[in-house]
Amino acid sequence: MMRRDRKAQGLVPVPEWVGDAWTIAAPLGLLYLVTAVASGVSSSARVDLGYMLVNLVIVVGLSIFVSNSGVLSFGHLAFVAIGAWTMSLLTIPVNMKDSIMPELLPVLRDASLPPLVAVLVAAVVGGVVALLAGAALMRLHGLEAGIATFALLMLVVQVLTYSTALGPRSGQSMVGIPQSLDLQSMLVIALLMVVVAWFYSRSRSARLLRASRDDITAAPASGIHVTKHRIIAFAISGAVAAVGGALWAQTNRVVQASQFNLDFTFTTIAMLVIGGMFSLWGAVVGVIVVSVLNHVLGLLESGLQLGGVIVSLPSGSRLIIVGLVLIVVLILRPGGLTGGREARWPLRPKLALGLSRNS
Amino acid sequence: MTDSSTPQGSPSSQPGPSGTLSAEGVTRHFAGVKALSDVHLEVPAGRITGLIGPNGAGKSTLVNILSGYDRPDEGRVLLGGVDRTRERSYRRTRRGVARTFQHGHIFKEQTILENVQLGALGVGRSSRAARREAIEILDRFDLLEHAGESAAHLPHGVERRLGVARALATRPTHLLLDEPAAGLNDGEMELFKSAIRSVVDDLDVGVLLIDHNMRLIFGACDHIHVLAAGANVVDGPPETVRADPRLAESYLGSMAATIAGGDDA
Numbered sequence: 230m231m232r233r234d235r236k237a238q239g240l241v242p243v244p245e246w247v248g249d250a251w252t253i254a255a256p257l258g259l260l261y262l263v264t265a266v267a268s269g270v271s272s273s274a275r276v277d278l279g280y281m282l283v284n285l286v287i288v289v290g291l292s293i294f295v296s297n298s299g300v301l302s303f304g305h306l307a308f309v310a311i312g313a314w315t316m317s318l319l320t321i322p323v324n325m326k327d328s329i330m331p332e333l334l335p336v337l338r339d340a341s342l343p344p345l346v347a348v349l350v351a352a353v354v355g356g357v358v359a360l361l362a363g364a365a366l367m368r369l370h371g372l373e374a375g376i377a378t379f380a381l382l383m384l385v386v387q388v389l390t391y392s393t394a395l396g397p398r399s400g401q402s403m404v405g406i407p408q409s410l411d412l413q414s415m416l417v418i419a420l421l422m423v424v425v426a427w428f429y430s431r432s433r434s435a436r437l438l439r440a441s442r443d444d445i446t447a448a449p450a451s452g453i454h455v456t457k458h459r460i461i462a463f464a465i466s467g468a469v470a471a472v473g474g475a476l477w478a479q480t481n482r483v484v485q486a487s488q489f490n491l492d493f494t495f496t497t498i499a500m501l502v503i504g505g506m507f508s509l510w511g512a513v514v515g516v517i518v519v520s521v522l523n524h525v526l527g528l529l530e531s532g533l534q535l536g537g538v539i540v541s542l543p544s545g546s547r548l549i550i551v552g553l554v555l556i557v558v559l560i561l562r563p564g565g566l567t568g569g570r571e572a573r574w575p576l577r578p579k580l581a582l583g584l585s586r587n588s
Numbered sequence: 589m590t591d592s593s594t595p596q597g598s599p600s601s602q603p604g605p606s607g608t609l610s611a612e613g614v615t616r617h618f619a620g621v622k623a624l625s626d627v628h629l630e631v632p633a634g635r636i637t638g639l640i641g642p643n644g645a646g647k648s649t650l651v652n653i654l655s656g657y658d659r660p661d662e663g664r665v666l667l668g669g670v671d672r673t674r675e676r677s678y679r680r681t682r683r684g685v686a687r688t689f690q691h692g693h694i695f696k697e698q699t700i701l702e703n704v705q706l707g708a709l710g711v712g713r714s715s716r717a718a719r720r721e722a723i724e725i726l727d728r729f730d731l732l733e734h735a736g737e738s739a740a741h742l743p744h745g746v747e748r749r750l751g752v753a754r755a756l757a758t759r760p761t762h763l764l765l766d767e768p769a770a771g772l773n774d775g776e777m778e779l780f781k782s783a784i785r786s787v788v789d790d791l792d793v794g795v796l797l798i799d800h801n802m803r804l805i806f807g808a809c810d811h812i813h814v815l816a817a818g819a820n821v822v823d824g825p826p827e828t829v830r831a832d833p834r835l836a837e838s839y840l841g842s843m844a845a846t847i848a849g850g851d852d853a
Contacts, residue, residue: 437710444694450655
């Protein structure tokens with residue numbers, strides 16, 4: 230992860246820990262800053278900001294698996310759906326559940342938890358499902374595993390669509406989810422998830438997994454059990470994505486299985502790829518860039534008055550433009566905007582070695 | 589989550605004498621072609637065992653089977669007398685069988701130091717210990733000055749040494765080196781030879797050395813096996829093998845096969 234930049238050798242060296250701390254301080258700081266600015270712009274910006282924080286948690290969750298394993302997952306919305314479902318079932322008032330989901334399992338019908346506890350339960354459910362799914366899927370090789378995750382999404386969506394024991398009848402939505410977390414709490418949760426991803430990325434398991442990402446053949450010769458570390462990453466990743474789903478449910482307030490579709494999948498993957506698939510910094514930057522772009526395009530779609538002229542885009546152009554940006558980024562910067570690296574201390578690239586201190 | 593990798597027993601705690609890695613009657617087919625047939629080989633601890641043979645002899649296939657990267661169709665792999673034929677590669681590494689690769693397979697996004705550290709981390713060492721050991725090993729292979737450099741674009745000589753250093757970081761009882769000296773110049777070759785010799789002498793490691801450089805093989809090995817067309821041809825101490833007419837025959841014989849389209853499996 231550390232590339233030395235010879236051009237920068239003339240700059241003042243900093244201790245290794247400064248470079249390390251910067252890899253977490255930069256994403257946290259940027260996220261805080263964007264939230265602070267956006268929440269003061271307009272009420273429509275605040276709405277989009279809510280969705281940005283939701284997407285941030287989802288994409289950070291996705292990146293925990295993708296950036297460390299190097300395996301792309303097309304199915305992480307399965308865990309988002311599970312998180313959204315868990316949140317909805319645990320927070321919709323019981324009398325409302327009775328009317329929209331008459332055949333719900335009694336235990337789910339009676340369950341009712343405070344919103345933050347519900348988010349935590351969503352994380353656990355998402356994590357456990359990801360652990361079980363991972364144990365089955367992670368034996369597959371890279372691309373096959375990625376495609377199998379997509380099958381997992383289809384499966385989860387089908388179950389949530391048709392199982393009346395778990396939700397409303399097919400085609401109907403869950404409504405009545407109270408919006409109990411304000412932007413500030415959402416920001417705190419989002420920052421917390423970034424911290425979780427950062428700590429994970431520094432763990433032994435993640436380091437070994439990244440070695441397998443670099444060279445899958447060489448990893449076992451270093452004693453690395455690739456499948457095991459992929460499963461661990463997948464489980465943590467699924468838990469964080471489920472937290473994103475829980476936040477999504479209480480932000481969107483209408484939840485239906487069909488919402489976890491290709492558009493949503495594409496948006497989250499585009500965010501990660503545009504920012505840089507192989508780093509946490511890439512995930513954070515990608516979500517912010519695409520969200521800001523989305524917001525501006527949304528304004529344009531509904532007609533923006535610029536000096537007496539109304540500029541407007543045909544509705545539906547958002548996804549097209551995000552798609553184009555994705556393609557352009559892939560052509561010009563295949564590693565994404567961040568090049569797939571972690572944030573680097575601006576005054577000097579991270580010192581890779583502190584031999585004199587530690588040996 | 590940090591310490592989820594459980595070390596599978598420290599290899600260095602296994603006593604030396606029991607530590608022989610051996611292939612017994614190993615046979616392997618690929619799509620009907622016999623890559624190895626009934627091959628026997630022993631890699632005792634504390635010795636350098638050479639494995640030579642023309643391209644297509646099955647040397648790399650044998651390394652893959654000894655290291656758990658492949659399984660034989662028939663025959664067994666024993667480590668310290670215990671059958672490990674079906675044990676998977678990462679477990680075999682933790683058990684003490686380390687290997688290098690003909691074609692680099694370096695962790696490119698990491699520094700040279702991190703590459704070696706990963707070898708130690710992978711078999712369950714703590715971060716701190718892994719770093720300390722990595723620095724020692726880099727020193728042994730004259731790589732310490734490069735420690736902080738990216739492993740993405742290494743000069744050939746550095747890459748070869750790094751491969752061996754990383755394998756050594758797993759603290760092996762047995763080290764399988766697949767053409768570790770290919771492309772090294774004479775000076776580098778001498779350094780490499782003495783580094784390997786010091787590893788064997790200091791750490792009582794059993795080394796299997798595959799190379800096409802006969803000066804290295806005959807200069808460094810205690811015992812040499814000759815393999816041709818997937819079968820044992822001759823084995824013995826260097827002077828015996830050197831004098832054996834079957835050595836030259838096996839290479840001559842293979843030239844005809846190479847012209848007919850042989851390929852190193």
